[in-house]
Amino acid sequence: MKKTIKSVLLTSVIFLAACSPKEKKETVKNTKPNIVLFVADDHGKDALGSYGNPIIQTPNLDRMASEGVRFNNAYCTSASCAASRSVILTGKFGHATGSYGHVHDYHHFSTYDNVKSLPVLLEKAGYETARIGKYHVAPEKVYHFNTVLKADPRSTLEMADACVDVIQSEKPFFLYFCTDDPHRGHPFVSEPWNLPNTFGNKTEPYPGENQIVYDPNDVVVPDFLPDTKESREEIAQYYQSISRIDQGFGRLMTHLKEAGKMNNTIVFYISDNGMAFPGAKTTVYEPGIQLPCIIKDPTKKGNKGGVNNAKISWVDLTPTILDMANVPFDTKEFHGKSFNAIIEQENPKGWDEVYASHTFHEITMYYPMKVAIEGKYKLIWNIAWQLDYPFASDLWASSTWQSVYRNHSKMYGNKTVEEYLKHAEFELFDLEKDAGETNNLADKKEYQEVLKHMKAKLKKFQLETRDPWLIMWDHDNTLQGTGVDL
Template sequence: MLVLGLSLFVILAGPASAAPRNIVLFVADDLGQQLGCYGDPVARTPHIDALAREGTRFAWAFCTTASCSPSRSVILTGLQNHANGQYGLQHATHNFGSRPFVRPLPLLLKQAGYRTCAIGKVHVQPEELYRFEKYANDGIIDGGRHAVRMAENAEQFIRENDPRPFFLYICPTDPHRAVQGFANERAYPGVQPEKFDPAQVPVPHYLPDQPEVRQELAEYYQAISRVDQGVGRLIAGLKATGHLDDTLIIFTSDNGPPFPGAKTNLYDAGTHLPLIIRAPGQELRGVVSQALVNWTDLTPTILDFSGAKPPAYALHGRSLLPILQTPSPEGWDEIYQSHSFHEVTMYYPMRSLRTRQYRFILNLAHPLPYPFASDLFDSPTWQGVLARGDRQYGSRTVAAYVHRPRLELYDLEKDPQEIVNLAEDPAYAKTVSGFQEKLKAWQKETGDPWLIKYEHE
């Protein structure tokens, strides 16, 4: 499925030898589309917005799974997590990891002559597969919350006396939840705290409009502002070192907001994310792409730009470089998603096909109650629901959220909030049957171990 097109860099910037092909991949943690450039009315993200004006903003970009480690493994391998083996979280007792055959970006780019550096959260394993040449974590980045300091470390790495092109992987922990709140009580030198009025923040449809929810959202927006200031400092460093115009910059997130109803779900709330790409030689700026893309496309894009040799096996995505300057390219009208775990106790495999009009979900363990991530369960948002005994949770009932059918089908044109399940509606029987066939064929094509479920149902 890997398609490597002629690099935009080569097409617009001349021969490959004209300049180094540097790469920056910036991955925020639990950031949805709460950005000014995506139309959010209160977000203060001037630097990310400026990046969008300088490059291509993808309006319909999706992670393949709304879980940290599995999503990051997809970003770094171009393989669905059910194929690369990183089914769930990497750290602590969860201990999921990719299979030995996998050849991630740090390895492929090193073999292509790149110097590689990771700053912040990597969150995949085994280390010998995902090893970067350098980790620029100097002990003063506050667990990944200080994105400005991380960007300063990035500039130091760029300035090292090394003629090789660089691959820089920057992953702040913001705006992920902290043990309590969003780590806004700390001071971060060089970061201007941005406070938000809980009464003014928009409450998304999947959350109840309650005081504790608004308070958490206000704190979430403050954490997002730190990410934005880190992006601003990164761009300043690239300018100062003379590398802004020879560096491919990709800005994105691993999954959606850290609230029940978004993170760990395959609904749009958890998987419809920001993706901004600024490429050297890009003549058309401020492009808004309508292509449906997902994170399996990121590794092919980077390999295309770098000229690095792809792995021997087929990847699951396509390079985005050939469509960066085409707002509505043909053949980019559907994406596939795969989720199996988050924490080790959170077994709930789901597979999904999303088109422009429909979302189809296969819940492979549907008799089980839908599991909660521990930090989401403990959040003031969900604890408030439990304390009040609420039956309604945002636009869904609590019962519908926790107990899900085997099949879900939503008409996104009529029902963008994905509430009215049409899977059992006779009028949609042919649509359901067609999606089931396509999803199963895709599972076979991508080597999904959960195909065995078909033999027992």
């Protein structure tokens, strides 16, 4: 009898141990993928081998593209660092969260404190959340990460090495890896004026860096930039900074492989906005908002090394990552939608429109613009069209712009200087026929129905996302509030 009781007790202990909360928790952990969101600073589609640049050396990112999926029509919602990053981490447009421009210094834009961000939602779901490098969002309680890693944000190799402990975590992890490259480097104003900005490059390599220097004569000058000595010298510096990113990205992938995490880690490579040259960053033209997006998801086998032509937006990233992480969420909580289900498709249906805007970069650069893109048509509404188009301080000081300004040149790339500084109230482009956005169709008689349709789409979008600039259509103040806290 005693033996029977002992046997029953032993069996019960073994059964309870097997069903203990700890064991269940481990089982849940193993079902969730790790996620790396790698965000470069001011990197356009113009400077990646996998996107067609034959000069720049980005072998690690190109390898990722050959093993994953490259998106051809990925857009940020605002071509300014802080404003874009707030959208990446919330799934909501900046006008709905108060994130209109830079958070630092006297600008002080900040996200409303009731917003639930991606890292907070993932932490609640059991993820270890860690960030390294550029942050540029506020307040911290909205964008809270469990772990903040320290390293020189210009040295992506050092940054990658600092992430080893997080990568080796027993918990599923979300790593937000944000470089300062290839943002322009300090000082923004050079002496003499025609020296190229360094883009963070130094005379000596960063620790472990294989410094790759480019000949200005070899670089590819995009159509929207002037093909001048100054432009070429700055593009060469920009390329060098990107090659440093690529090396750090490769080191990070090596750490994942050594930790045995490659088969359970989803990796994103994106940028917050386009290259830091006038005509791209801070504009809503294609070089400013259409960006690289490469995704490698080891659970997806289709379209490996292929392209995806869906129009996706950074407002879609938070719901997509939550979907990938098997974290339940209310789709109504986000302006974006998950594109997880269509990653393997080349031409998925129902993904043919995106929206974007820009209000501030620095507080002194007020120039609100709204964008609707559907199929091949793109509408830009320049709300403050009577003003000269303003410059971010670093772009004004760039030798690329100063060479045009000081020489009183009539042309700036594929536009006249006058066209660049003076925008029409409405700009309508056929992106299939006019990729360079030089032929405004808004005043053309034969395109008035298209213009009417695109305006209606933009108004509908503004109403649905409670954009206060909706008032500028007909001065309907219903979204403006009473000015009284209730």
